[in-house]
Amino acid sequence: xxxxxxxxxxxxxxxxxxxxxxxxxxxxxxxxxxxxxxxxxxxxxxxxxxxxxxxxxxxxxxxxxxxxxxxxxxxxxxxxxxxxxxxxxxxxxxxxxxxxxxxxxxxxxxxxxxxxxxxxxxxxxxxxxxxxxxxxxxxxxxxxxxxxxxxxxxxxxxxxxxxxxxxxxxxxxxxxxxxxxxxxxxxxxxxxxxxxxxxxxxxxxxxxxxxxxxxxxxxxxxxxxxxxxxxxxxxxxxxxxxxxxxxxxxxxxxxxxxxxxxxxxxxxxxxxxxxxxxxxxxxxxxxxxxxxxxxxxxxxxxxxxxxxxxxxxxxxxxxxxxxxxxxxxxxxxxxxxxxxxxxxxxxxxxxxxxxxxxxxxxxxxxxxxxxxxxxxxxxxxxxxxxxxxxxxxxxxxxxxxxxxxxxxxxxxxxxxxxxxxxxxxxxxxxxxxxxxxxxxxxxxxxxxxxxxxxxxxxxxxxxxxxxxxx
Amino acid sequence: xxxxxxxxxxxxxxxxxxxxxxxxxxxxxxxxxxxxxxxxxxxxxxxxxxxxxxxxxxxxxxxxxxxxxxxxxxxxxxxxxxxxxxxxxxxxxxxxxxxxxxxxxxxxxxxxxxxxxxxxxxxxxxxxxxxxxxxxxxxxxxxxxxxxxxxxxxxxxxxxxxxxxxxxxxxxxxxxxxxxxxxxxxxxxxxxxxxxxxxxxxxxxxxxxxxxxxxxxxxxxxxxxxxxxxxxxxxxxxxxxxxxxxxxxxxxxxxxxxxxxxxxxxxxxxxxxxxxxxxxxxxxxxxxxxxxxxxxxxxxxxxxxxxxxxxxxxxxxxxxxxxxxxxxxxxxxxxxxxxxxxxxxxxxxxxxxxxxxxxxxxxxxxxxxxxxxxxxxxxxxxxxxxxxxxxxxxxxxxxxxxxxxxxxxxxxxxxxxxxxxxxxxxx
Numbered sequence: 001x002x003x004x005x006x007x008x009x010x011x012x013x014x015x016x017x018x019x020x021x022x023x024x025x026x027x028x029x030x031x032x033x034x035x036x037x038x039x040x041x042x043x044x045x046x047x048x049x050x051x052x053x054x055x056x057x058x059x060x061x062x063x064x065x066x067x068x069x070x071x072x073x074x075x076x077x078x079x080x081x082x083x084x085x086x087x088x089x090x091x092x093x094x095x096x097x098x099x100x101x102x103x104x105x106x107x108x109x110x111x112x113x114x115x116x117x118x119x120x121x122x123x124x125x126x127x128x129x130x131x132x133x134x135x136x137x138x139x140x141x142x143x144x145x146x147x148x149x150x151x152x153x154x155x156x157x158x159x160x161x162x163x164x165x166x167x168x169x170x171x172x173x174x175x176x177x178x179x180x181x182x183x184x185x186x187x188x189x190x191x192x193x194x195x196x197x198x199x200x201x202x203x204x205x206x207x208x209x210x211x212x213x214x215x216x217x218x219x220x221x222x223x224x225x226x227x228x229x230x231x232x233x234x235x236x237x238x239x240x241x242x243x244x245x246x247x248x249x250x251x252x253x254x255x256x257x258x259x260x261x262x263x264x265x266x267x268x269x270x271x272x273x274x275x276x277x278x279x280x281x282x283x284x285x286x287x288x289x290x291x292x293x294x295x296x297x298x299x300x301x302x303x304x305x306x307x308x309x310x311x312x313x314x315x316x317x318x319x320x321x322x323x324x325x326x327x328x329x330x331x332x333x334x335x336x337x338x339x340x341x342x343x344x345x346x347x348x349x350x351x352x353x354x355x356x357x358x359x360x361x362x363x364x365x366x367x368x369x370x371x372x373x374x375x376x377x378x379x380x381x382x383x384x385x386x387x388x389x390x391x392x393x394x395x396x397x398x399x400x401x402x403x404x405x406x407x408x409x410x411x412x413x414x415x416x417x418x419x420x421x422x423x424x425x426x427x428x429x430x431x432x433x434x435x436x437x438x439x440x441x442x443x444x445x446x447x448x449x450x451x452x453x454x455x456x457x458x459x460x461x462x463x464x465x466x467x468x469x470x
Numbered sequence: 471x472x473x474x475x476x477x478x479x480x481x482x483x484x485x486x487x488x489x490x491x492x493x494x495x496x497x498x499x500x501x502x503x504x505x506x507x508x509x510x511x512x513x514x515x516x517x518x519x520x521x522x523x524x525x526x527x528x529x530x531x532x533x534x535x536x537x538x539x540x541x542x543x544x545x546x547x548x549x550x551x552x553x554x555x556x557x558x559x560x561x562x563x564x565x566x567x568x569x570x571x572x573x574x575x576x577x578x579x580x581x582x583x584x585x586x587x588x589x590x591x592x593x594x595x596x597x598x599x600x601x602x603x604x605x606x607x608x609x610x611x612x613x614x615x616x617x618x619x620x621x622x623x624x625x626x627x628x629x630x631x632x633x634x635x636x637x638x639x640x641x642x643x644x645x646x647x648x649x650x651x652x653x654x655x656x657x658x659x660x661x662x663x664x665x666x667x668x669x670x671x672x673x674x675x676x677x678x679x680x681x682x683x684x685x686x687x688x689x690x691x692x693x694x695x696x697x698x699x700x701x702x703x704x705x706x707x708x709x710x711x712x713x714x715x716x717x718x719x720x721x722x723x724x725x726x727x728x729x730x731x732x733x734x735x736x737x738x739x740x741x742x743x744x745x746x747x748x749x750x751x752x753x754x755x756x757x758x759x760x761x762x763x764x765x766x767x768x769x770x771x772x773x774x775x776x777x778x779x780x781x782x783x784x785x786x787x788x789x790x791x792x793x794x795x796x797x798x799x800x801x802x803x804x805x806x807x808x809x810x811x812x813x814x815x816x817x818x819x820x821x822x823x824x825x826x827x828x829x830x831x832x833x834x835x836x837x838x839x840x841x842x843x844x845x846x847x848x849x850x851x852x853x854x855x856x857x858x859x860x861x862x863x864x865x866x867x868x869x870x871x872x873x874x875x876x877x878x879x880x881x882x883x884x885x886x887x888x889x890x891x892x893x894x895x896x897x
Contacts, residue, residue, distance in 0.1 A: 338614045343606070404629075406603070431603045431631055 004110060006032035008334055009124060009137035011116045011279065014042020016311030016323025017143030018100060023331035024141075025107040032135055033109050034116040034126055039093075040100040042145055044320040046093055047165040052188055054089040055168070056351050059195030063353060067390055080196060086170050116144075117280035121304050139306045139334045142286070142294060143327065144279050146272040146312035154268065155243045162267045164189065174198055174264035176230075178250055180238050182209035184350040186269035187225070191352050194228055201231040201263070203238055203252065210350055214363045216377065217411045220393035221356050233257040241266060274313045298340040300330040308334065322346045345409075347425050349418035354394060357421040360409030360428050361399055372402040373409075374434075376457030378450045380414050382464055385445040391415050396450035398424070398434070400458050405433035410454075416447055423451055434458035474528055477507065477545040479519065479538045482807075487537045488517065491678065495545065499527045507545065510538065511678055517806075525549045604632040612637050646689065657692075679772035690834045698829040698841075698867040699878050703886035705729075705845060706860040711892065720787075726845070726862075727765070727819055728789040733888035734840060735761045735782045736895050738815060741881045745814045747835040748872055755872060764816030764833060765793060767800040774800045775833060777813040821845060821862070830867050837872040840885075841865030862889065 008024040010017045013035030021033045039046060065075050104111055112135065114128030123136045148163035150156055159166075160174070167189045173196045179186040182204030190200045202209065202225075209225075209232065210218050226232055236254025247262040276292035286302045286309075288294055294302055294309040302309050308330040311323030325343060332339035347359035366373050380386035380394030394414020400407055410424035427437055437455035442448050456462035482488055492509040495501060506518040507527075528546040532538060602619035604612065611634055612619050622640045625632035665671045676684070690696075708729055716723045738745040738761060747756045761782035764775040776796035781789065799805045818830045819842040830841040843863040849856035864885065868878050888894050 338616070339610070340613050342609055342613070430605050431629075433629065436629075 003133045004032055004112070004135045006030060006110070006135055006137040007139065008032075008331065009135060009140045010034065010143055011124065011140060012042065012143035012145055012311070012313075013037075013040040013100075013111075014143060014145050014311060014323065015044045015320040016145075016327040017042065017141070018104070018327075019324045020141045020143060020310060020327030020331045021109050022103060022107055023328045024334060025109050027331060027335035027337070029331075029335060031107070031109045032112060032137070033104065034112045034114065034124070034135070036113070036115045038113060039097045040104065040111070041093070041097055043147075045096050045100075047168055049320055050093055050096060051089050051168045052164075052185075052192070053351060054092050055085070055170070055192040056188060056353075058085060058088075059192045060353060062195040064390075071390065080173070082170055082173070089168075089170070117278075118282075118284035118286070119280070121284045121286075121307065137306075139308065140284075141300075141327070141330045141334070142279065142281070142302070142307065142309040142313055143311050143323065144275045144313050146274045146318050148268070149271045149273045151238075151268060151270065154241045154266075155248075158243045158248065160243075160248050160263075160265045161241065162265055164267070164269055167193070167267050167269075172265075176201070176247070176263045176265075178203065178248075178261075178263040178266045179269060180266060181269040181271070182206075182211070182232070182234070183269060183271065184210060184348070184352075186267065187221075187350060187352045189267055189269065190225070190229065194225075200225075200229040201233070201261070202229060203231075203233045203236050203250075203254075203257065205235070205237055207235050209234070210356060212362070212364070213348070213350075213356060213358055214397070214411055216363075217356055217358060217395065217397060217413045220395060220413045221350075221352055221354055224354065224393065225352070231257075272312065272318050274318075276313055298342065299333040300326050300341060301333070317346055317348065319346060319348065344428050345425060347421045349421060351418060354391065354414045355417040356411075356413045357417045358409070358411035359421050359425050360407065362409055362411070363397075363399060366399060366408070371408070373399045374402050374405070374458050375399050376434075376454045378454040378457060378465070380447070380450060382453075383445070383447065383450050385447050385449065386414060388445070389415055394447075394450070396420070396454045398437075398451070398454040398458060400434045400455075405435060405458065407432055407434065407437065407455075410451070412450070414447065414450075420448055420451060423448060473549045474546050475523060475525075475549060476543050477519075477522065477547050479510075479540050479542045479544060480522075481540050482510075482517065487539050489678075490532055490534055490536045490538060490544075493530065493532070493534055495527050495530060497527055497529055501525065501527060501547070508532070519544070521547070523547060523549055602632055603630055608632055608634055608637060615641055617641060646693070677771045679769070679774065683773050686833075687831055690831055694832055694834050695870040696832055696867050697870050697875065697878070698865055699875070699882060700827050701864050701866070701879075701882040701886055703862045703864055703889035704850070704859050705862045705889050708889055708892050709845075709860050722787045722790045724786055724790055725793070726821070727817070727842075728786050728793060729889065729892060730817060730819070730840070730842060731763050731765075731778065731781055731789050731793075732786060732895055733885055733892075734763060734815065734817065736888050737881055737885045739782070740884055741877065743873060743877065744838050744868070744881055746837055746872060748837065748869065752871070758814050760812075760814065762812050762814045764813035764836070765796065766816060766818040766830075767797050769801045769803065771803060774805065774810065775813065775816055776800050776805055776809050777811065779812060815839065817842060825863075827863050827865055830865060832867050832869055834869070837869040838878075838881075839867050841867065 007030040010021040010031065010033045013033055017033065018040055021031045025031045044050060062078055065078065112126050114126035116124045116126045119125045119134060123134055125132055125134050155161055164185050173193065175198065177193050177198040177200055179190045179200060179202045182202050186202065187209060190202060194200045208215055208218055209222055233252065233254055233256060236252050236257040238250055239253050240251040242249040244262065247264050248266050249260055249262045250266060251260040252258060274292040276288035276294050281288045284307055285304050286294060286307055293315050294313055296302055296309050296314045300308045300310050300314065310326035310330050312318040314326060326341055329339045329341045345360045347357060350356040376398050378396045381392040386392060386394050391414065397411045398407060399409040407427050412420050434455040438452055438459050438461055440452065442452040453462055453464055488510040490508055491511045495507050501507065501521045501524060503524045504520045507521050508519040510517045510519060525547045528548050530545050532544040538544060603625055604619055609619065615637065617637050617640055619632060622632050622636055625636050627633040712724050712726065742757055745758045749756055762777050762779045763781045764777045767774050767776060778792050784792065796809060813833065813836060815836055815838050816833045817840045820828065821842045821844045825843045827843055828841050830839045832839045845860050845862040847858050848861045850859040864882060866878055866882050
């Protein structure tokens with residue numbers, strides 16, 4: 001006998017899960033939400049996007065204070081009270097947790113804390129400290145997320161070997177910190193700990209940091225952090241990490257890396273693994289692939305008709321904003337709305353300093369697929385707004401269809417670039433072309449202007465630069 | 471050595487996609503020049519595909535049910551006199567050719583090869599360029615309606631963007647086509663009945679013409695609000711004149727129908743709204759300055775409506791000739807597509823068979839049709855006494871979106887007056 005029956009059961013209370021639950025409730029469904037942690041919000045809110053942004057904000061202030069010193073404003077050397085910083089960060093997540101709890105209450109969603117695993121295609125068992133209970137459901141939405149990838153041969157029990165969650169805890173500021181993985185998460189944490197005074201080394205297997213992003217967008221970031229950090233070792237593999245008393249001895253193999261070096265802490269940020277194997281999906285008949293992903297169709301439906309999957313567990317990219325939209329689609333489809341996930345792009349942002357962001361077609365992909373494109377890169381050195389921020393390394397890049405001028409992709413690097421990409425996404429979804437973008441008036445002086453300028457470079461109407469006619 | 475030539479579909483006189491209904495050749499057949507290789511059917515006419523050269527068929531590339539246009543490659547033919555060369559290359563096949571007398575051309579099994587879906591793809595020939603140019607809300611709207619945006623070819627928004635209205639228009643278009651195909655989106659279908667439970671049955675396929683007519687009739691009935699009105703024309707004197715004329719043993723005998731055509735043209739001139747069509751969006755009326763009269767003709771394969779073009783320019787004799795020519799061509803299935811296009815109003819005459827009245831269906835986009843039943847000698851009150859008069863029952867069905875009842879009544883009155891006293895046609 002089941003204790004609760006849900007019309008829609010959502011497994012996992014991250015951004016995808018709670019969005020799905022809220023949308024389903026708003027569409028009149030009786031919803032039960034299962035969350036294994038005491039607080040709602042998942043990785044994003046508790047140990048991901050939000051706390052990391054709080055710390056990055058702080059890091060930015062530290063940098064800016066440092067930079068204005070050369071412009072004639074001196075504050076002196078900052079001192080840190082880690083506990084207070086932690087408290088501030090936790091205050092932010094707490095206020096969001098509280099907000100979510102209120103939204104759950106307002107929507108009369110049944111919140112069950114515990115670890116859920118399927119018992120059948122219509123029921124799930126939730127284990128918690130207070131015992132286990134069975135919940136039956138008409139429809140289920142799996143939103144069980146992902147977790148940081150662990151490398152089994154590393155001494156994972158050593159407290160000096162961190163994953164992103166540990167890094168966000170802010171237990172200590174190690175003198176020498178190695179970041180394994182030059183992706184977005186690794187570099188964001190590098191930014192934070194660098195600001196707090198750690199000596200940072202980054203090791204990346206591929207030939208550039210933020211693999212997958214176009215090299216020209218990464219270059220200004222690489223150039224800047226190269227000066228700030230001790231080392232950035234590309235095309236380098238970590239062979240071994242040994243726990244020694246004085247630190248973690250890391251052995252490398254790669255062109256420029258040393259044979260080994262000892263660090264006070266090592267952050268492993270080599271990606272995330274979906275939690276597909278942790279929910280007894282097989283008991284519901286839901287197929288999970290070798291990687292742990294659950295394949296879904298455009299309606300977020302798994303191979304089992306009444307079971308849907310969204311977010312990290314349903315495939316890459318593992319981004320909260322993708323999960324949120326997928327969650328809405330799943331809830332709407334279950335409620336009889338003919339929805340589908342057909343977004344043209346999912347933007348990516350690295351909140352590094354400078355920020356790196358891109359959306360739509362990358363140049364790498366266009367070259368690989370043989371897609372003809374027109375390209376323009378507007379240098380922020382010609383942007384008054386950027387210069388007035390004391391920065392000149394940014395770039396706004398736009399790729400347009402050679403025939404029609406329609407926007408295919410865009411990318412930016414520079415302070416606050418992450419805020420600028422939204423306009424490019426809108427342009428892509430609306431099918432705007434370079435002319436449309438150039439003719440839309442952007443406020444002056446602003447960083448957003450650079451997007452308009454880049455479009456004008458495509459149409460040949462730019463006046464803020466002088467480009468010789470071909 | 472051996473020259474292989476391609477057999478392609480010749481100019482079809484304007485028809486751009488005709489269906490292959492019968493193939494009379496197969497690989498290895500020897501054909502003579504002008505020999506019929508296949509039969510094609512368009513609109514309601516069938517056409518023969520002749521061999522442009524004599525020779526041996528190497529390969530038949532088309533199938534029954536394929537839709538072809540001018541230039542479509544249908545077969546490969548090896549020119550006559552070069553069979554010897556083929557013998558060297560492929561003795562086995564040549565032996566087969568030799569074993570088959572040249573004259574004996576066996577028709578290919580037709581029914582077994584009917585392959586329908588091929589046709590739709592050809593006629594649409596719409597290839598979308600990547601993702602459709604539509605905003606997220608329009609994409610959602612399309613999804614709700616189940617519209618594949620790649621099939622909405624022309625957006626009416628700025629720079630060809632597909633707007634909500636375009637999706638709606640597309641749905642309307644598809645819906646009307648869907649009805650024609652009998653899929654009847656939204657319209658309850660007639661449930662299937664197993665007739666064998668009541669007794670012995672035999673199932674025979676409908677002829678192509680019957681199917682086409684059926685589709686057209688359903689389309690018209692669903693789209694056009696129709697009203698039928700009836701009247702009678704006193705044709706006593708018209709018949710007298712006709713009989714006197716024919717008794718003189720003229721080269722061309724006149725039928726009653728040509729008088730009706732003549733009278734109809736006169737009525738159309740007087741009431742131009744009957745010689746019109748509604749624009750596709752229903753917002754305007756298109757008046758026609760020409761007078762082409764369609765005549766419903768019964769043929770062995772079904773109903774056909776050949777059109778007498780420029781009927782206003784013709785004498786009774788010329789009309790008689792044209793009518794005779796079109797009717798016999800229709801019965802033989804030899805009408806070119808052009809002879810069935812461009813009608814202004816049609817006449818469906820059942821007078822030769824019988825009946826007192828019926829309700830013909832308008833041949834849309836025409837807006838009216840005239841039905842003619844069997845004339846009968848009737849007592850008519852002339853004010854003082856009953857006199858025997860030959861009365862012709864007329865039925866007028868019209869599109870009520872274009873024509874009102876009073877107009878239709880006036881039209882019928884005018885028509886009966888023309889027929890009642892044919893001298894009026896001269897006025």
